[in-house]
Amino acid sequence: MCGIAGIIVNEEREGLGVNLEYMLKRIIFRGPDQQGTTVINNRVALGMSRLSIVDNELHDLPYFNEDASSALIFNGEIYNHKEIRRNLNGNHRFKTASDTETVLHAFEENGVDCLQELNGMYAFAYYDKKIDRLYLVRDKAGEKPVYFCKYEGAFYFASEIKALLAHVKPELNDNFIGYKSFEICFNNITLFKNIFALQPGEYLVYENGDYKITDYWKIWDQVVDVPDDENDIANELAELIEDAVLLRTNNLAYPHACFVSGGVDSSIIACISKPAYLYTAHYPFGKTFDELEYAKMVADQLKMPLNIVYPSAEDFERTREKIAYHLDLPTTWTSFTIYRLVEEACKNVKVILSGEGADEAFGGYHRYHLLHNDQQIFNIKAMEEYTYLINKYYGKPEVRYARLINRAEDHFDDETISYLEKLVNYYFDKALNDVVHGMGIVDFYTTMQVLLQMEDRMCMAFSVENRSPFLDHRIIRYAFSMSSKYKIHNGCTKYIFKKVAKKIIPKPIAERIDKRGFSTPVNVWFGWDQDGKYDRSAYRKMAFNDWKNVFFH
16 A cells, blocks of 8 residues: 655656646655655656555556556555566566556556456556656556545645645635535545545546546446346355455455444455454444444454454544545544544554445445335236336436435535436446346445545554455446346345355344444534434534634634
């Protein structure tokens, strides 16, 4: 795991190296073990800070090919890089065993076609000196971030927005309809004017003073034929999950930890990977926030101690400004519990495994029941010729889902409604109007992105790497290729996923029908609701004001 940053100017300019170092200093926590920069022809400056996970050797940074005609700066991990390296045809000379150097030579040999092979999380920049072209690439699921900006005759990019702000004056983008609708930033646009995010499965080409963005991997382009056999699907899925977890643990030079919330996803990863440490968080406010009994079941099965973190209201106040700073952008999901868990875990480990992605891929959210159950009326034979009446009565499914996920303060705002309906319709079309697949794709490319933002930033704040096995692109492809009837079945979410889980984790966890995750009792602490229910509006205002005070004070 690392931090990357770069500057490109159209005409030669002195001082690019110093300017680049200012950027890297702002994200030094992403890679405290080693830093390196280079300036090419006083026009291109590339730098990275490195967090050593696989080995402790010092590398020459950035990475160059044999004749120094190509350079690479890299953030992330490629879990299948040894296989990729073996399959390269060129006469490459490797200086290290690093996955980064493998990517350098794979890109040199195959260009953007090599991206299809990469199994991992990554954001990197590849510069081809011979043709003066920069490629900026983000991984298939969006685990690793990268932002960019054209500003005062220069093109800047970095792993985090705060690095860009070393040279770009922060200006509030207060007319961002995406944030207004979702209360999060999930597409190319951010809450900073002129600063943009590269999206999952995209690469950017910068040359001749301008850039173009291209998709290279999207879920709907990856669908393969999966025979409709429940047992075969369960067996193949089990193999994929196990392989994805082991790929993310076999190359570690350090012990790893798992955070166990007591849910199915984190329990599967812990039970397969057998970490050196288990962590959970506990709030003494009843079942709404307490899953300790389930987390203990995982520890008992693994025959290992459970490290329990007790986050407090005092901790919350102590960390608010730090969390806002590290997030770069405000979120309405509290990152506090993750922050406290990592704050404790970093004393023992440099790598954490988490369960992000399973709910979106396998139909895990309870709201999916609503549209799924509505659609069953189309299966009634007597209604075959009356679909127009069904749609007239219910409204189109994409309209209903847009209404369901609308988080605007004014749910009847015409601009918001129009924006959300177009967005959901786009993804439902890509899912060929399969409602369950469609809802998963919407969430994968919207709300899941803020969960990944929180995981990345909270872990990187403590120089800890987070790995998410369920975001292995093979699992994502399989989940959206199999029939969606295996996602929600007889009132059970994640049906086929839980069928696999029953062979791996404690039975009471696999059979849970409730769903919580690492919730934070901010409403209890601040007295926003007598029942302690989550008040999204109140927390939204708090998170936005904290962020604004940090970056615009």
